[in-house]
Amino acid sequence: xxxxxxxxxxxxxxxxxxxxxxxxxxxxxxxxxxxxxxxxxxxxxxxxxxxxxxxxxxxxxxxxxxxxxxxxxxxxxxxxxxxxxxxxxxxxxxxxxxxxxxxxxxxxxxxxxxxxxxxxxxxxxxxxxxxxxxxxxxxxxxxxxxxxxxxxxxxxxxxxxxxxxxxxxxxxxxxxxxxxxxxxxxxxxxxxxxxxxxxxxxxxxxxxxxxxxxxxxxxxxxxxxxxxxxxxxxxxxxxxxxxxxxxxxxxxxxxxxxxxxxxxxxxxxxxxxxxxxxxxxxxxxxxxxxxxxxxxxxxxxxxxxxxxxxxxxxxxxxxxxxxxxxxxxxxxxxxxxxxxxxxxxxxxxxxxxxxxxxxxxxxxxxxxxxxxxxxxxxxxxxxxxxxxxxxxxxxxxxxxxxxxxxxxxxxxxxxxxxxxxxxxxxxxxxxxxxxxxxxxxxxxxxxxxxxxxxxxxxxxxxxxx
Amino acid sequence: xxxxxxxxxxxxxxxxxxxxxxxxxxxxxxxxxxxxxxxxxxxxxxxxxxxxxxxxxxxxxxxxxxxxxxxxxxxxxxxxxxxxxxxxxxxxxxxxxxxxxxxxxxxxxxxxxxxxxxxxxxxxxxxxxxxxxxxxxxxxxxxxxxxxxxxxxxxxxxxxxxxxxxxxxxxxxxxxxxxxxxxxxxxxxxxxxxxxxxxxxxxxxxxxxxxxxxxxxxxxxxxxxxxxxxxxx
Numbered sequence: 009x010x011x012x013x014x015x016x017x018x019x020x021x022x023x024x025x026x027x028x029x030x031x032x033x034x035x036x037x038x039x040x041x042x043x044x045x046x047x048x049x050x051x052x053x054x055x056x057x058x059x060x061x062x063x064x065x066x067x068x069x070x071x072x073x074x075x076x077x078x079x080x081x082x083x084x085x086x087x088x089x090x091x092x093x094x095x096x097x098x099x100x101x102x103x104x105x106x107x108x109x110x111x112x113x114x115x116x117x118x119x120x121x122x123x124x125x126x127x128x129x130x131x132x133x134x135x136x137x138x139x140x141x142x143x144x145x146x147x148x149x150x151x152x153x154x155x156x157x158x159x160x161x162x163x164x165x166x167x168x169x170x171x172x173x174x175x176x177x178x179x180x181x182x183x184x185x186x187x188x189x190x191x192x193x194x195x196x197x198x199x200x201x202x203x204x205x206x207x208x209x210x211x212x213x214x215x216x217x218x219x220x221x222x223x224x225x226x227x228x229x230x231x232x233x234x235x236x237x238x239x240x241x242x243x244x245x246x247x248x249x250x251x252x253x254x255x256x257x258x259x260x261x262x263x264x265x266x267x268x269x270x271x272x273x274x275x276x277x278x279x280x281x282x283x284x285x286x287x288x289x290x291x292x293x294x295x296x297x298x299x300x301x302x303x304x305x306x307x308x309x310x311x312x313x314x315x316x317x318x319x320x321x322x323x324x325x326x327x328x329x330x331x332x333x334x335x336x337x338x339x340x341x342x343x344x345x346x347x348x349x350x351x352x353x354x355x356x357x358x359x360x361x362x363x364x365x366x367x368x369x370x371x372x373x374x375x376x377x378x379x380x381x382x383x384x385x386x387x388x389x390x391x392x393x394x395x396x397x398x399x400x401x402x403x404x405x406x407x408x409x410x411x412x413x414x415x416x417x418x419x420x421x422x423x424x425x426x427x428x429x430x431x432x433x434x435x436x437x438x439x440x441x442x443x444x445x446x447x448x449x450x451x452x453x454x455x456x457x458x459x460x461x462x463x464x465x466x467x468x469x470x471x472x473x
Numbered sequence: 474x475x476x477x478x479x480x481x482x483x484x485x486x487x488x489x490x491x492x493x494x495x496x497x498x499x500x501x502x503x504x505x506x507x508x509x510x511x512x513x514x515x516x517x518x519x520x521x522x523x524x525x526x527x528x529x530x531x532x533x534x535x536x537x538x539x540x541x542x543x544x545x546x547x548x549x550x551x552x553x554x555x556x557x558x559x560x561x562x563x564x565x566x567x568x569x570x571x572x573x574x575x576x577x578x579x580x581x582x583x584x585x586x587x588x589x590x591x592x593x594x595x596x597x598x599x600x601x602x603x604x605x606x607x608x609x610x611x612x613x614x615x616x617x618x619x620x621x622x623x624x625x626x627x628x629x630x631x632x633x634x635x636x637x638x639x640x641x642x643x644x645x646x647x648x649x650x651x652x653x654x655x656x657x658x659x660x661x662x663x664x665x666x667x668x669x670x671x672x673x674x675x676x677x678x679x680x681x682x683x684x685x686x687x688x689x690x691x692x693x694x695x696x697x698x699x700x701x702x703x704x705x706x
Binding site for chain 2: 072363368371
C-alpha cells in the first residue's frame with residue numbers, strides 16, 4: 009500500500025519537476041495561488057546568476073518600509089545641508105573678518121619689538137633691513153611684508169582738535185590688498201609716495217575737524233627723543249569704513265613723512281605687517297617666523313593677529329564654539345532619527361533574524377547586514393545632501409546675500425566691519441569633517457540595532473519546530 | 474536500526490517561568506536513524522517543540538545529552554552550534570520563513586551561500602533543487618509573488634540544499650490548505666525516498682501522521698509511544 013502510494017507520489021513529483029505544469033499546479037493550489045497563476049513562469053535557462061550578496065540584501069531591506077527610509081534619509085540630507093551651509097557661512101565670514109582685521113591692522117602676523125605690545129611707543133622699533141625682509145619673505149606662507157610705523161597723534165585745525173591712531177605706511181608698496189582703509193576712501197585719493205604725500209582721515213574726524221579735501225591739518229606726537237613734534241599735511245582723502253571706531257579714530261600718513269617728523273631711521277618701523285596666503289595657518293607661520301628671527305639673532309617678536317586683536321579673536325572663538333555646539337546638537341538629532349529607524353526596523357524583523365540565525369547565519373553576519381543597511385543609509389544621505397546642497401551653495405558662494413540691504417546698515421564687530429555681502433565658502437577640511445561625522449553618526453546609530461540583530465536567540469524569536 | 478544520526482539520552486529541559494519551574498522534557502531517550510520519516514506528535518505543551526529545538530541545536534538541555542552524528546551538542550560553543558545548524562541541519566518552519574527581500578532562488582541558495590560554496594556550484598545545485606521541488610521558472614519571484622505552498626517548497630529546497638543530516642519541519646502543513654498539504658507531503662516523501670533525506674516533523678496534522686513511517690507520541694514531556702509503521706527502504 010505504502011509502496012504504491014510512494015510511487016504514485018513520485019510520478020506526480022516527476023510531472024511537477026518537469027516544470028511544464030502551470031505554477032498553480034506546481035503550487036498544489038495553495039492559499040495564495042491567485043498571485044501565482046497570474047504570473048507566467050520565465051525561462052531562466054543557463055543564465056549566470058549573481059546569487060545572494062549581503063550588500064544587495066541590505067539595500068533591499070532598506071526599501072521594505074519606503075516611507076520610513078525616505079523620512080530618515082531626508083533628516084540626514086537636511087542635517088548635512090544645514091551643517092554645510094552654516095559651516096560655509098562661518099568659514100567665509102570669519103576668514104573675511106580675520107583678513108579684514110589683518111588688513112586693518114598689523115597683518116596676520118606682526119613682527120615688532122618684544123615690548124611694543126605692552127608699551128606701544130615710537131621708540132620701540134625693529135629694523136626692516138634686507139636681512140629681516142629676506143627672513144620674512146623667504147617663508148613659504150608669506151604673501152607680503154609691509155613696513156609700518158604706528159602711533160597716536162593729536163590732529164588740529166585752527167578751531168578744532170581730535171585724537172587719532174596713525175598708521176604710517178609706504179604708499180609705493182601698499183594697496184587695498186594689505187590696507188583695507190585704502191578701499192574705503194570715500195572721497196579724495198590715496199596718499200602719494202613723497203614727504204608731502206598728504207594725510208587720509210576717517211570720515212568722522214574730518215567731520216569733527218570741519219575739513220575739506222586739500223585743507224591743512226597739523227598732527228602732533230612724541231618723537232623718539234621724547235620731544236613733542238608736529239607735522240603738517242593736506243587732507244588727501246576721506247576714509248569711510250563703516251566701522252565707527254575706524255572712522256572716528258584713524259589717520260594714515262606716508263611712512264617716510266612720519267619717520268622724518270619723529271626722527272626714525274630709514275629702515276626703522278614699529279611694525280612689519282606680515283600677510284599670509286591662508287589665515288588658518290597663522291599659528292604655525294608665527295611660530296616659524298619667531299624661530300627664524302631667533303636664529304638670526306633678532307630680538308623682534310612675531311605675534312599672531314589675535315594677540316593684537318584679542319577682542320575679535322574672542323568673539324570669533326565664541327561664535328565658532330557656539331556654532332560647533334549647534335552642529336553637534338543637529339548631528340545628535342539626526343543620529344537619533346537614524347537610530348530610531350534602524351532599531352524599529354530590526355525589532356520588526358527579529359523573527360526573520362531568528363530564522364537566519366537558525367539556518368546558520370553567524371552573529372557577525374547578522375551584525376554586518378544591519379551595519380550595511382546603516383552604510384547604505386549614510387551613502388544615500390550624503391548623495392542626497394550633495395544634490396540638495398549644491399544649488400544653494402553655489403548661489404551663496406557666487407552671489408551671496410546683501411546683509412546691509414536687509415538690516416539697513418553695516419555691522420561692526422570688535423572694531424572690524426562685517427562684510428556687507430554674506431557669502432559662503434567652506435574650508436575643505438571642514439567639509440571632510442562634516443562628511444565623516446555624518447557617516448560616523450549613521451554607522452554609530454546602527455551599532456546597537458546591529459548588535460541586537462546579532463544577539464538574536466532563534467528559540468525565543470521563533471515558534472520553531 | 475542503522476547507526477542513529479540523532480541521539481537524545483535522558484534529556485530533561487526545565488524552563489523558569491516567574492517563580493515556577495516548567496518541566497518541558499522529563500528524561501527523553503530518542504534515536505533517529507538516517508533516512509527516517511518521523512513525526513513527533515502530541516498535544517500542546519507535550520514537549521515536541523522543545524525536543525526539536527534541542528535536536529536543531531537551537532536550545533540546550535538542562536540535563537542529559539543530545540548528539541548529532543555522534544557529536545555532543547552540549548559541548549559546543551555558540552559559534553560551533555551556528556555552524557552545526559548551517560551545515561548539518563535543515564529547517565522548515567511553519568510559515569513566513571523566507572526572507573521577503575530575496576527571490577526564490579536566493580532564498581534556496583542562502584545556506585550554500587553562508588557556507589561559502591562557489592557560485593557555480595550553488596547555481597547548479599539550487600537550480601536542480603528548484604526543479605526537483607517543482608519551481609522551475611519561478612526562481613526570480615519574491616516570496617510575496619509565490620503561493621503559500623510554493624513558499625514552503627522554497628523553504629524545503631533551502632533546507633535540503635546543504636545535504637543536511639536531518640531536516641526538522643515544524644508543522645509544515647499548518648498554514649496551507651489540505652490539497653497543498655498533500656502536495657508538500659508528497660514532495661517531502663519523495664525527497665526522503667529518492668534523496669534519502671531524513672525528516673523529523675512536529676505536527677498535529679493527521680495527514681502528516683498518516684504519511685510518517687514512525688510516530689513518536691509525547692505527553693507531558695515524556696515519550697508515551699514510539700511506533701515504526703514502515704521500515705525504511
